[in-house]
Amino acid sequence: MEFKLEAHRIVSISLGKIYNSRVQRGGIKLHKNLLVSLVLRSARQVYLSDPCPGLYLAGPAGSPAAPPPQPGEPATGTPAGWGEPPPPAGRAAWPETESQPGRPAVPDAPRAGDTDPAATPAGCSAAGSTPLKKPRRNLEPQPGGGAEDAEEEMETGNVANLISIFGSSFSGLLRKSPGGGREEEEGEESGPEAAEPGQICCEKPVLRDMNPWSTAIVAF
């Protein structure tokens, strides 16, 4: 149980760091963001694999989660680098209380991030192709293959979007930044280089009434 809380906390902190790195002077530091994303993945694994479903409130029955049709979610599952076997009993019911106020903002994230071709950085896979992407080879020595199942079991649309954003692995984090934050080779030609100065992928909602977890989700 403590592991889950600890993991939860670490995920929140990591998301905050990634968010802050976007506005740092000097641009995104690749090394630090890579390390933060690795921590985020470890924490996420622990969070999802810890079988304590009773910790969180049950979601509303009519929760429009329906993860599979979500545009932000890869149809064939997340890259294996993020995958882990779905916990049999540990269908993590993400905190539901904030799903209501959080939802209006979060859907902007996948929409902006995944369907906006202008947001595609040259070197990364095109956003539109993410759902069609083949499962990538497993870079980590993890039991693979269960990634897509883990995704489909998510109950809320918010969390599914969040997972899919991170499911597109490292560049997914970088891709969400304003255009100035990305570091790509000059001279790459695929797709117009996104001119996104100042464009933020998700609206900044009113944060006053939200708890830190939803704040973290909404930040992306």
Added chain:
Amino acid sequence: MELEGLVRRPCPGLRGLARGSRTAAVSLVNAGVQPAAVSCLFPLPADIISTVEFNHTGELLATGDKGGRVVIFQREPESKNAPQSQGEYDVYSTFQSHEPEFDYLKSLEIEEKINKIKWLPQQNAARALLSANDKTIKLWKITERDKRPEGYNLKDEEGKLKDLSTVTSLQVPVLKPMDLMVEVSPRRIFANGHTYHINSISVNSDCETYMSADDLRINLWHLAITDRSFNIVDIKPANMEDLTEVITASEFHPHHCNLFVYSSSKGSLRLCDMRAAALCDKHSKLFEEPEDPSNRSFFSEIISSVSDVKFSHSGRYMLTRDYLTVKVWDLNMEARPIETYQVHDYLRSKLCSLYENDCIFDKFECAWNGSDSVIMTGAYNNFFRMFDRNTKRDVTLEASRESSKPRAVLKPRRVCVGGKRRRDDISVDSLDFTKKILHTAWHPAENIIAIAATNNLYIFQDKVNSDMH
């Protein structure tokens, strides 16, 4: 080894360093002027020292800071008249190396912070160094002028043209001595070679080429050619989403001009031979220690990332620094390091808080002494640690104002982890994590060390007995 002596880096506005009292045994300079001391208490971000490097003889010490400035110190030569002034480092030259820039294409601001300085081996009267920020490397030539011509025929002393009618005879201009003037000029600018942030540069032993490494690529440059470079390592994956490791440091072998090493964020070292192929993606040797499964935590990957790698002067060993340890590797053994020293293992249980306050990402450097028998690295609370490889003894010392009094001998410090606490011990919880010593340098031949503590530079040297002179 007893260490004593201190030079404090001039704070902005401080012209020179006041000379304190000295004895035959110790040479030091104490910047004891009160207003400067006060301004040093609240360091401006631009004054934070970001790199320290001795030149090959140890006569010069260069420091770079976050504001893009380079300050060079020179050691006063020994003089028979004043033997006590031997070994003092005074400011030799200060110049602005890099300015902040803006990359309009990517809407990115490029910091002017100097990441690395490397001296070029001296080949003539002039001296040269390379300074690098995140994107650009510059070669600076440092020359001295101590004579100037006087007695021109056509110009007067101020340089104004003379009225020709007043010129009645010809004279030969004569070189007269003048106050030493140090002139610094940028001779080469190596720009546009890197997409990612430059983390290290290293001059080759052939004295003609050098390499610069960023997160994903290493480029080989010729010192005289600025419009092109060779890419010798490229670990950028075809798909950035598959990125799992980045390059964190690199260095040329001190004797073999074809060998270089680079370290990764996964804790591995790769030794590459440039004779093998043009693109050295395939390493000749891979140095990696298997992870200890009992120490696994959320942060295992972060703390195994190598922040610095240094070849020994002999060229036989490599020194690496990760977050909690320094390791000595033998080039002939790839499976594991031959020596591992714990720098501050008491932090292992505090990794989560250190992650929260970003301290876990601090990149500490490490250094060898001239004979490769002692290694040194920095830690928190302005502590730095030295490990004697032969006696296996280690010491923790503090670079602080209290220890900066003239002739003060540095007292070993101890961090207590619970259990018995001695009087002067510091507990782990009272360590100041904002006071970190990331950059240290050791004189190539003598026992003189330079320690950068935020915006202050401390120079300590081994206590020399007066009867040795």
